[in-house]
Amino acid sequence: MEITKELTIPKLFLKQASKYRTDKIAMREKEFGIWRPITWNDYLNNVKYIALGLVSLGLRDGDKVSMIGVNRPEGLWAEMATLCSGGVGVWLFQDSLIDEVKYIIDHSDTKFLFGEGQEEVDKAISIIDECPKLEKVIWDDPKGMRNYDQDYLISLKEVQQMGRELEKKEPDLFKEMIEKGRGDDVALLFYTSGTTALPKGALLSHYNMLTMGRNLMAVDPCQETDDYVSYLPFAWIGEQMMSISCGLQVGYTINFPEDPETAQENIREIGPHVMFAPPRMYEQMTRTVQVKYLDASWIKRKFYELSTKIGYHVADLNFQKKSVPWYWAFFEWLASMGVQKKLKDHLGLSRVRNAYTGGAAMGPDHFRFFHSLGVNLKQIYGQTEIAGISVVHRSGDIKFDTVGLPIPETAVEITEEGEIITKSPSVFLGYYKNPEATEETLKNGWLYSGDKGFLDDDGHLVVFDRSKDVMTLSDGRPFAPQYLETRLKFSPYVRDSWVIGDQRKYVTAVVCIDYSVVGNWADQKKITYTSYPELSQKTKVYELVEKQIRQANQDLPEAARVRKFINLYKEFDADDDELTRTRKLRRTFVEKRYREIVDALYSDSEDVHIDTTITYEDGRQSHIKTDLHIRAVKE
Numbered sequence: 001m002e003i004t005k006e007l008t009i010p011k012l013f014l015k016q017a018s019k020y021r022t023d024k025i026a027m028r029e030k031e032f033g034i035w036r037p038i039t040w041n042d043y044l045n046n047v048k049y050i051a052l053g054l055v056s057l058g059l060r061d062g063d064k065v066s067m068i069g070v071n072r073p074e075g076l077w078a079e080m081a082t083l084c085s086g087g088v089g090v091w092l093f094q095d096s097l098i099d100e101v102k103y104i105i106d107h108s109d110t111k112f113l114f115g116e117g118q119e120e121v122d123k124a125i126s127i128i129d130e131c132p133k134l135e136k137v138i139w140d141d142p143k144g145m146r147n148y149d150q151d152y153l154i155s156l157k158e159v160q161q162m163g164r165e166l167e168k169k170e171p172d173l174f175k176e177m178i179e180k181g182r183g184d185d186v187a188l189l190f191y192t193s194g195t196t197a198l199p200k201g202a203l204l205s206h207y208n209m210l211t212m213g214r215n216l217m218a219v220d221p222c223q224e225t226d227d228y229v230s231y232l233p234f235a236w237i238g239e240q241m242m243s244i245s246c247g248l249q250v251g252y253t254i255n256f257p258e259d260p261e262t263a264q265e266n267i268r269e270i271g272p273h274v275m276f277a278p279p280r281m282y283e284q285m286t287r288t289v290q291v292k293y294l295d296a297s298w299i300k301r302k303f304y305e306l307s308t309k310i311g312y313h314v315a316d317l318n319f320q321k322k323s324v325p326w327y328w329a330f331f332e333w334l335a336s337m338g339v340q341k342k343l344k345d346h347l348g349l350s351r352v353r354n355a356y357t358g359g360a361a362m363g364p365d366h367f368r369f370f371h372s373l374g375v376n377l378k379q380i381y382g383q384t385e386i387a388g389i390s391v392v393h394r395s396g397d398i399k400f401d402t403v404g405l406p407i408p409e410t411a412v413e414i415t416e417e418g419e420i421i422t423k424s425p426s427v428f429l430g431y432y433k434n435p436e437a438t439e440e441t442l443k444n445g446w447l448y449s450g451d452k453g454f455l456d457d458d459g460h461l462v463v464f465d466r467s468k469d470v471m472t473l474s475d476g477r478p479f480a481p482q483y484l485e486t487r488l489k490f491s492p493y494v495r496d497s498w499v500i501g502d503q504r505k506y507v508t509a510v511v512c513i514d515y516s517v518v519g520n521w522a523d524q525k526k527i528t529y530t531s532y533p534e535l536s537q538k539t540k541v542y543e544l545v546e547k548q549i550r551q552a553n554q555d556l557p558e559a560a561r562v563r564k565f566i567n568l569y570k571e572f573d574a575d576d577d578e579l580t581r582t583r584k585l586r587r588t589f590v591e592k593r594y595r596e597i598v599d600a601l602y603s604d605s606e607d608v609h610i611d612t613t614i615t616y617e618d619g620r621q622s623h624i625k626t627d628l629h630i631r632a633v634k635e
Contacts (some may be wrong), residue, residue: 002255002594003182003183003207003211003214004183004209005182005184005205005207006182006183007183007204007210008083008178008183008185008187008206009080009206009209009210009244009248009468009625010177010178010181010250010452011178011179011181011186012082012210012247012248013044013045013047013080013084014175014178015138016025016040016248016251017043017044017606018605019040019251020039020040020041020251021039021041022039022040022041023039024039024040024041024253024346025037025038025039025040025253026038026039026040026042026043026253026268027043027073027076027253027254027255027256028253028254028255028256029043029072029073029255029256029258030255030256030257030258030262030266030269031258034421035269035299036114036151040072040492043073043077043453043621046073046074046077046090046160046241047077047081047084048081048084048117048163048174049159049160049161049163049164049167049288049592050064050077050078050081050159050160050163050167051080051081051082051084051085051095051163051174051177052085052154052162052163052164052167052173052174053081053159053160053161053163053337053469054082054085054159054160055085055163055166055168055173055177055211056083056162056164056166057112057135057154057159057161057162057337058111058135059086059087059111059112060084060603061084061086061088062086062088062186063087063088063089063111063112064087064088064090064108064109064110064189065081065082065087065089065090065110065111065112065113066089066090066091066092066104066105066108066112066114066115067091067092067113067114067234068091068093068094068096068113068114068115068117068120068123069114069115069117069120069209070116070259070260071230071231071232071233071234071239071256071257072116072256073460074114074140074156075114075116075234076234076243077079077194077256078083078138078156079091079234079244080113080538081517083181083187083206084174084177084178085177085187086177086180086181087111088186088187088188088189088192089107089187089188089189089232089239090104090110090188090189090191090565091188091190091233091235092104092191092619093107093233093236093581094120094233095234095581096123098123098126098127098579099122099126101117101123102127102130102131103198103199104191104199104201105127105128105134105176105270106130106131106133106200107432107433108133108189108191108568109430110134111133111135111136112134112135112136112137112138113134113136113137113138113431114138114139114140114156115137115138116140116145117140117141117142117145117146117175118138118141118143120138120139120142120251120438121137121139121145121148121153125150126139128152129574130241131380132598134152135152136152136153136154137150137152137153137154137155138154138155138156138159138492139153139155139156140154140156140157141157142401143246145160148295149593153625154605156330162524170607171405171569174229176618179249181206182206182299183205183206183207184206184207184429185205185271186203186204186205186429187204187205187206187208187209187292188203188204188209188240188436188518189202189203189204189432190202190204190235190237190384192384192385199371199430200432200434201426201432201433201434201448202384202385202430202431202432203428203429203430203431203432204307204384204428204429205428205429205574207425207428208387208425208426208428209240209244209245209387209426210245210249211245211387211409211424211425211426212241212245212386212387212388212407212424212426213241213245213248213249214387214527215407215408215409215410215424215426216241216245216246216392217246217249217250218390218407219394219407219408220274220276220353220378220392220395221394222246222250222252222273222383223250223273224251224252225252225254226250226253226273226274227252227253227255227256227270227271227272227273227351228242228243228247228251228253228254228270228272228273228274228275229254229255229263229266229267229270229275230242230243230254230255230256230261231257231263231266231267232276232277232281233360233581235581236278236359236582237382237384237387237388238276238278238358238359238388240279240388241276241281241387241388241389242274242276245248245387245388251264252273252274252626253269254509255272259425262350264285264288264347264434265289267347267348268345268346268347268348269523269578270348270413271345271349271350271351271360272352273350273351273352273353274352274353274354274355275349275352275354275355275356275358276355276356276357276358276380277355277356277357278357278358278360278582278583279357279359279360279361279362279363279366279486280583281284281357282357282366282370282377282533283363283366283489285347285518285532286366286369286370286455286490287492287514288347288493289343289347289369289485290492291492291517291520292522294361294492295520295633300320302329303338303339304339305337306335307335307336307338307339307340308339308446309333309351310328310331310334310335310376310476311332311335311340311371311372311373312372313328314329314332314369315326315368315371315372316368318371318396319368319371319398319399319400321397322585325373328403328408331373335415336374338496340372340373340374342348343373344374349373349375349502349625350493352376353376354376354378354395355370355375355376355377356378356379356380356384356392357377357379357380357387358379358381358389359582359584360482360582360583360584361463361465361480361483361486362379362486363483363487363488363490364400364401365486365487365490366486366490367379367400368400368605369490371400376395376483378392378393378394378395378398378404378623379392379393379402379403379404379624380392380393380404381394381399381403382463383447383449384428384439385422385427385428385447386422386426386427386428386447386595387426387428388426389407389426390407390412390422390426391404391405391406391407391410391412391425391461392405392407393405397458398466399456399458399460401462402456402458402460402461402462403461403462403463403517404460404510405459405460405461405462406422406461407424409424409425410422410423410426411423412455412461413446414453414454414455414494415448415497416455418453418464419450419451419452420449420451420453420463421446421447421449422446422449422460423445423446427445427446427447428442428447430442430596444492446580449565450464450468451463451464451465452464452465452466452470464478464480465480465481465482465483465619467480468587469481469587471502471503471507472502472503472505473501473507473559473560474501474505474506474556474559475476475557475558475559477557477559479501479560480499481498481501481518482495482497483554484507484509484556484560484562485497485498485499486510486587487552488509488544488548488549491546491548491551492514493513493517493518493521493544493548494511494513494514494545494548494620495512495513495514495515495571496511496512496513496571496572496585497509497510497512498510498512498572498585498587498590499562500591500595500598500601501506501560504602505602506559506564507547507559507560507562507563508560508562508563508564508565508566508598508601508602509562509564509565509566510565510566510568510590510597510601511545511549511565511567511568511595512567512568512571512593513532513535513536513541513545513567515532515535515571518535518544519535520536521544522535522540522541526541527540527541527629531570532570532571533569533624533626535568535630536567536568536569536628537626537628538569541567542629544630545565545567546565546631546633546634549562549565549633549635550633553603553633561631561633563632563633564601564630564632564633565601565630565631565632566597566601566608566613566628566630566631567628567629568594568597568628569610569624569626569628570624572585572590577589578590578593596608596609596610597610597628600630601630605630606629606630607627607628607629607630608627608628608630609625609626609627610624610625610626610627611624611625612624618622
């Protein structure tokens with residue numbers, strides 16, 4: 001598809017809706033156990049009346065409109081309507097705390113806020129006095145909204161009715177608004193995850209978003225008959241990439257799960273052809289399989305072990321670009337028929353042509369696991385500032401220690417300091433209200449990523465880690481802690497890990513156990529416990545975790561091996577600012593918060609006393625006092 005500076009997302013939307021009308025399903029949503037189809041004509045009408053309703057409320061070109069809530073058709077309609085009426089879309093994570101909501105609404109100068117229902121409206125009510133630019137809060141789910149009568153609240157249906165009335169007066173206004181848009185206009189304002197400081201607002205144009213989608217589709221074409229399941233937050237650039245940048249150009253059907261909790265089950269029902277998710281989702285799938293293996297009968301475990309051995313061998317041959325002998329191909333077919341086909345179906349991957357992961361590092365163990373099942377999993381690399389993607393693996397040329405080759409129209413270079421820089425038509429316009437950060441990041445059209453890496457002999461990009469996160473080991477060599485952390489997370493018993501050791505005598509780790517998996521294991525071992533803190537400190541649990549660490553230590557240089565570790569009394573949590581909303585570890589913050597633990601790991605202490613407060617999503621706080629054990633890892 002030709003992407004010109006005249007083309008905008010709304011113009012493309014109108015073109016696709018006019019092409020498909022009632023002949024094709026644009027999206028589906030599961031409600032009350034039934035998949036409800038929405039045609040392109042329905043999609044167009046809903047967007048049109050919301051857009052005209054926003055104009056009736058006073059929306060002007062360049063005004064910011066924010067959206068918060070789970071993935072649902074209404075959220076996508078609101079975003080598309082904002083773009084059609086000349087506004088700029090701003091998404092917030094549905095689980096954002098009050099302070100995060102207030103910061104983004106205020107900093108972005110949001111004029112209208114779309115909230116899904118009562119929970120989102122309550123957040124808006126609590127911050128509206130501190131956000132003077134916010135004029136209206138629009139809600140679409142009536143559950144629990146009966147007694148809300150604030151004059152700044154209005155239902156989505158009322159907004160659409162205002163749109164219908166405006167259409168009667170000005171029947172051509174909707175098309176006129178779309179036609180006057182240009183490709184270099186700002187379309188979306190994305191707030192970065194903020195691993196080190198307050199989130200920065202990245203301004204992306206229609207041209208940025210559409211060129212990125214075109215170039216990804218040039219590598220891995222999708223078809224209009226494909227299905228895609230939208231279950232990751234729209235506030236994450238990866239979801240916008242698939243639902244808007246690619247989905248709109250291809251015209252495939254977007255499916256919305258009934259609930260975030262039923263997403264995996266709904267993915268299985270749809271059987272998408274293309275899938276994109278951060279590593280944590282694939283890590284959870286791996287954990288699901290591993291837990292089922294642990295609970296299976298002896299004969300089922302043996303079948304699984306045999307098929308996995310065959311799958312890994314064939315996957316390794318493919319990684320090395322070696323031909324697969326006929327007898328191994330036959331064994332693989334047997335393994336596929338006996339075990340792998342059922343496993344893929346259970347995970348919702350039975351029809352997946354291309355599965356992508358990005359947003360953080362994925363360990364080689366997880367990568368090999370999915371390829372052993374026959375899933376064409378590819379790593380991508382990019383940032384919000386480049387509309388999501390600049391580098392991706394090619395089918396048949398996958399190296400699990402790299403992130404692949406640049407997509408068309410994209411140049412990747414490495415500076416003398418080892419920083420990855422990128423140039424493409426998808427590079428963002430700059431940071432909103434932050435010219436200093438824009439100057440630091442954008443230099444002569446090149447995007448400075450802040451990541452360290454290098455290009456290998458085949459031209460594949462190897463991403464080492466964030467420059468600020470690269471550790472210097474005791475022997476002087478650089479080391480990426482993410483690599484060891486992802487290896488540890490391949491264990492079903494480890495939910496999260498934090499590796500420490502920059503310019504220290506040895507490497508240590510803070511481990512967060514997976515409560516449900518370790519709890520199930522403890523039940524089988526007749527180990528009694530009442531809570532996460534108590535279970536995490538059991539001697540047998542420490543022995544279990546030590547075994548996982550010894551496995552992860554294998555094949556690592558002596559200086560990079562974990563020598564001591566501690567089981568944390570809780571999981572890392574975004575609500576406690578320990579993780580970003582996309583589950584990236586805020587290293588600077590956790591190092592400051594758990595300074596006592598870090599000091600104890602590098603002393604002769606065998607225990608450390610903790611006296612702290614944890615925060616829940618609803619704002620409640622809990623005071624915790626406990627003693628944590630420190631354990632040395634035996635060789």
